[in-house]
Amino acid sequence: xxVVYQRCxxxxxxxxTVVACVRSPLDASTKRSERxxxxxxxxxxxxxxxxxxxxxxxxxxxxxxxxxxGVYWRPVYSILEExxxxxxxxxRHVKNVPGRKTDVKDCExxxxxxxxxxxxxxxxxxxxxxxxxxLTRYRxxxxxxxxxxxxxxxxxLELANIKLGSVATDIMGKSGRxxxxxxxxxxxxxxxxxxLAQGLLKKKRDALAQALTGRMTDHYAFMLRQQLHVVDxxxxxxxxxxxxIEECMRPFGEELELMQxxxxxxxxxxxxxxxxIGADMTRFPSDAALASWAKVCPGNNASAGKRLSGxxxxxxxxxxxxxxxxxxAASRTRRSYYSALFRRLRSRRGPKRAIVAVEHAILIAxxxxxxxxxxxxxxxxxxxxxxxxxxxxxxxxxxxEKLGYKVTLEEAAA
Numbered sequence: 001x002x003v004v005y006q007r008c009x010x011x012x013x014x015x016x017t018v019v020a021c022v023r024s025p026l027d028a029s030t031k032r033s034e035r036x037x038x039x040x041x042x043x044x045x046x047x048x049x050x051x052x053x054x055x056x057x058x059x060x061x062x063x064x065x066x067x068x069x070g071v072y073w074r075p076v077y078s079i080l081e082e083x084x085x086x087x088x089x090x091x092r093h094v095k096n097v098p099g100r101k102t103d104v105k106d107c108e109x110x111x112x113x114x115x116x117x118x119x120x121x122x123x124x125x126x127x128x129x130x131x132x133x134x135l136t137r138y139r140x141x142x143x144x145x146x147x148x149x150x151x152x153x154x155x156x157l158e159l160a161n162i163k164l165g166s167v168a169t170d171i172m173g174k175s176g177r178x179x180x181x182x183x184x185x186x187x188x189x190x191x192x193x194x195x196l197a198q199g200l201l202k203k204k205r206d207a208l209a210q211a212l213t214g215r216m217t218d219h220y221a222f223m224l225r226q227q228l229h230v231v232d233x234x235x236x237x238x239x240x241x242x243x244x245i246e247e248c249m250r251p252f253g254e255e256l257e258l259m260q261x262x263x264x265x266x267x268x269x270x271x272x273x274x275x276x277i278g279a280d281m282t283r284f285p286s287d288a289a290l291a292s293w294a295k296v297c298p299g300n301n302a303s304a305g306k307r308l309s310g311x312x313x314x315x316x317x318x319x320x321x322x323x324x325x326x327x328x329a330a331s332r333t334r335r336s337y338y339s340a341l342f343r344r345l346r347s348r349r350g351p352k353r354a355i356v357a358v359e360h361a362i363l364i365a366x367x368x369x370x371x372x373x374x375x376x377x378x379x380x381x382x383x384x385x386x387x388x389x390x391x392x393x394x395x396x397x398x399x400x401e402k403l404g405y406k407v408t409l410e411e412a413a414a
Contacts, residue, residue: 156224
């Protein structure tokens with residue numbers, strides 16, 4: 001096979017060690033087709049990784065491939081990215097050969113695949129975007145954990161037979177939070193608790209008084225008090241992460257504003273999406289490439305003329321979760337193309353497949369907005385009605401004629 005990279009390396013990364021193989025041509029006195037392999041093992045401490053960097057540089061290596069093994073590849077990548085062209089490959093793509101399962105054989109096999117150009121690199125954003133990923137992902141974890149503790153508060157209220165959640169939509173809203181604080185402090189008068197209602201909840205005062213009549217013992221008051229302290233701590237941590245993310249997002253202020261012109265996308269969702277795909281869309285040659293990488297397009301699996309599976313596949317779970325929330329919000333936006341698309345597909349494909357199609361459409365729009373530096377232009381809720389108007393007219397006429405009507409069409413004035 002043709003050698004693409006004359007001097008390249010393969011790394012088998014583990015928690016404590018990195019096994020490296022360098023492939024290079026032999027001396028000029030030997031046959032040109034012959035190549036040599038040199039294997040060394042390094043620890044994953046910073047000092048040893050710098051020694052790995054020096055050894056690869058002295059060997060004249062230009063390209064290095066490594067597997068994406070958990071988080072262990074990240075410190076190796078951050079040290080080597082300054083001097084080499086790095087390829088982060090999926091282990092599933094390079095481990096399908098039987099009889100090659102030792103650290104030495106793994107790195108040798110990876111180096112051989114790399115020198116012939118048979119490896120496909122995963123998308124690794126630049127360091128500023130990787131730092132943003134760490135922040136936005138951990139913020140999502142904090143928000144998720146806060147939600148778990150809010151559910152535990154609701155469970156404590158149910159155990160005390162306090163039915164606040166049956167009247168108030170959000171028990172952690174301004175009114176609900178004031179009532180919970182009073183309950184945890186020992187206030188058991190339903191009328192006094194109902195008087196804490198604010199805004200529209202004041203209209204439900206009588207229902208609140210009945211719902212707040214329960215058995216809030218000292219035990220449940222203690223539990224509620226501690227759970228509220230935990231939620232307050234999560235709120236403080238989330239606010240700190242919001243401030244840090246906002247500071248790191250300043251260089252991408254224009255991209256964030258463009259993304260927020262799309263229905264369903266607000267500041268936090270725009271930050272999460274930008275942290276996952278980056279601001280440089282040249283990494284994705286087309287909108288279809290971005291959708292394929294995010295796995296929000298149908299799978300391509302057919303054999304012998306039969307379509308086997310159209311599953312989307314496993315992609316970036318963090319991006320998919322954000323796109324799912326954005327798609328549901330966009331599908332409920334009135335007079336928008338996404339709501340029309342969702343309703344059109346839901347009737348014959350179901351809501352889950354329909355929402356994936358909305359995710360796909362939103363991600364395609366994001367690619368064009370960031371590539372062309374333009375705001376979102378909604379196609380309108382009547383987009384599908386404007387397509388194939390002649391066929392729609394004939395179909396409507398046929399349906400009326402089947403019902404026994406004689407139809408005469410006349411165009412309305414403009």
